[in-house]
Amino acid sequence: AQKITQTQPGMFVQEKEAVTLDCTYDTSDQSYGLFWYKQPSSGEMIFLIYQGSYDEQNATEGRYSLNFQKARKSANLVISASQLGDSAMYFCAMREGSGGSNYKLTFGKGTLLTVNP
Amino acid sequence: KAGVTQTPRYLIKTRGQQVTLSCSPISGHRSVSWYQQTPGQGLQFLFEYFSETQRNKGNFPGRFSGRQFSNSRSEMNVSTLELGDSALYLCASSFDSLYNEQFFGPGTRLTVL
Numbered sequence: 001a002q003k004i005t006q007t008q009p010g011m012f013v014q015e016k017e018a019v020t021l022d023c024t025y026d027t028s029d030q031s032y033g034l035f036w037y038k039q040p041s042s043g044e045m046i047f048l049i050y051q052g053s054y055d056e057q058n059a060t061e062g063r064y065s066l067n068f069q070k071a072r073k074s075a076n077l078v079i080s081a082s083q084l085g086d087s088a089m090y091f092c093a094m095r096e097g098s099g100g101s102n103y104k105l106t107f108g109k110g111t112l113l114t115v116n117p
Numbered sequence: 118k119a120g121v122t123q124t125p126r127y128l129i130k131t132r133g134q135q136v137t138l139s140c141s142p143i144s145g146h147r148s149v150s151w152y153q154q155t156p157g158q159g160l161q162f163l164f165e166y167f168s169e170t171q172r173n174k175g176n177f178p179g180r181f182s183g184r185q186f187s188n189s190r191s192e193m194n195v196s197t198l199e200l201g202d203s204a205l206y207l208c209a210s211s212f213d214s215l216y217n218e219q220f221f222g223p224g225t226r227l228t229v230l
Contacts, residue, residue, distance in 0.1 A: 035218060043205055045221035091160065104150060104173055105209075105219060107160040 004092050004108035011113050013082045021077040021111045023092030032096045034075040039089040051075055082115045121210050121222035129228045135196040138225045142189050142210030149191040150219060151183060154205040166191055167213055203229045
């Protein structure tokens with residue numbers, strides 16, 4: 001089974017509107033971290049936001065917020081007031097806390113977001 | 118504060134050759150991880166180093182190897198290159214904690230002809 005599932009290969013949004021990118025995860029660990037990264041066409045991975053498994057409040061970073069629903073194992077990224085510069089590939093990733101696997105990120109396949117003017 | 122740097126940025130090699138990629142982490146970061154990104158397989162974990170020790174390794178053949186130096190700089194080596202090794206190789210550094218983000222470098226784009 002995939003650890004991280006991003007079901008939306010591509011998404012379109014109008015400039016200044018909000019958009020939600022979906023991410024579900026699979027883990028049996030109690031301790032884990034969830035991350036979102038943005039990858040523009042230049043290739044560099046840009047960290048956006050982090051949510052810890054024990055965090056009770058949803059993480060927010062400027063226009064980015066993470067809708068964390070632990071029981072459903074989902075960690076959706078919400079981008080408010082989309083800008084043309086938000087057009088990029090977005091990756092959801094998880095770092096688990098058990099055994100020897102806690103030093104790597106497992107990534108989803110990504111969602112290509114296109115912001116239309 | 119300088120970010121993660123990777124050299125070279127672009128590389129073209131032929132099958133059978135070997136290649137060495139370099140990564141300098143953010144100052145103070147002692148954990149360095151390597152990832153391979155291809156259109157077909159996406160982002161895959163190669164290995165992670167901390168204090169010159171490999172702590173975790175992904176599911177890659179032995180042709181892929183790495184090391185970390187005392188200043189936390191890391192290198193990865195790929196021997197006997199195959200066409201399928203063409204990819205973007207990303208290096209990431211972080212503090213040694215489950216809850217800290219990994220900061221990525223710009224990547225090295227390797228093309229194997």
